[in-house]
């Protein structure tokens with residue numbers, strides 16, 4: 296399906312603003328959809344940072360139906376691309392310091408319900424061609440709870456576009472006190488178990504899960520997992536009810552941003568045929584983190600949000616054993632204050648082997664992917680995960696738990712897979728420190744004792760194609776299905 300008009304609704308997009316993988320996806324999937332001859336526009340809140348970084352910004356709409364007069368719409372370009380960008384400029388909600396969801400101290404903004412309800416109302420006006428743009432999308436592609444009200448608000452409109460809702464992380468519901476339903480002035484038909492009510496509160500994500508024409512999530516395995524109580528966060532019943540509308544489409548990555556052969560964040564470039572640059576990046580990384588510059592010491596890396604989902608507690612538990620094994624570990628992340636403090640304490644206790652940088656640094660994330668030998672991702676659940684894919688591309692063997700997108704992208708280095716030349720990393724089954732440690736030991740042993748096998752494992756990962764091309768095609772098919780189904784809920 297080419298030449299569709301697609302409105303891509305997101306609360307973050309790289310390089311304007313990013314807290315995690317959604318930012319990477321929103322900064323690259325629309326580009327891939329455009330390359331396949333579609334008219335794509337990204338719509339996002341006009342956060343202060345995004346306003347500063349967007350290109351060629353100008354006001355395009357001052358009055359939108361159903362939206363307060365203080366809200367305006369700006370149009371520009373996603374930097375470095377030709378994709379059009381719409382920014383929802385509501386200064387009271389978005390022009391402030393801090394992150395897109397949290398204040399500078401890491402607490403959720405108290406007015407998140409109001410902020411994203413306003414955002415969704417503007418998206419609705421654009422979707423119904425009531426925003427003075429003279430443009431109506433065929434498809435509105437919503438992402439995560441921040442855009443959840445859009446399919447719900449659009450549902451009763453006869454001439455609405457088709458709606459798609461993509462779950463990037465079912466753990467985040469956008470759950471608010473039921474009183475918000477009144478203060479946000481939401482239509483009565485949306486209340487109740489068939490609507491936005493969840494455990495007596497208001498759930499934004501249900502707007503997407505109940506009302507979207509099609510639902511997708513970011514890997515085939517996670518699409519299965521979220522239909523079980525263990526991974527369903529209380530929404531597995533609803534997802535089973537809508538199982539015929541649910542699909543898993545694996546994320547791609549943007550090789551313009553993540554390619555070791557020309558990554559601007561790296562001092563030394565390399566590829567699967569010429570790996571010496573990787574060894575030089577390792578030395579740089581050890582230097583940068585103040586660790587002894589030893590070429591033969593196995594260096595493990597971890598980049599990510601320091602939250603329970605990512606299994607940070609499991610990593611903390613095995614640090615003494617990693618030290619005993621003579622490995623080094625570098626960590627980059629922000630999140631839970633307890634995890635941050637524990638990582639810093641480990642770095643203080645083992646200064647020769649453990650180092651942590653608490654903060655967000657795009658450059659350092661690339662440098663760890665390039666310089667480490669192995670990458671830790673022991674997630675309890677992982678809808679897709681991009682870091683393990685970046686690791687595969689950068690010749691850094693991922694050590695991952697067998698779940699979600701990790702299970703779909705990493706092929707375990709068991710004897711059989713090694714013999715068949717398929718192995719690309721290391722998997723373990725249960726979220727336990729012992730199993731994580733065993734996987735690390737397996738990796739370290741091959742790294743030390745079987746250099747040829749090690750090289751084969753990492754180059755197998757490097758040669759895989761994780762570009763968006765195929766996944767974008769799957770999305771276009773999904774859009775087509777949604778269009779056929781729209782209005783026939």
Ligand code: ADP
Nearest residue numbers: 315316599600628654655656657660680681682
């Ligand atoms: P999630 O979306 O659950 O956070 P992903 O693996 O899909 O996990 O994507 C995480 C993205 O955010 C990657 O691009 C990763 O490099 C980036 N990232 C996470 N934490 C940091 C950090 N502290 N500094 C720089 N980049 C980070």
Ligand code: GLC
Nearest residue numbers: 316317463677678679680681
């Ligand atoms: C979420 C998930 C992650 C996924 C990303 C992009 O934040 O936690 O697994 O890769 O979204 O889809």
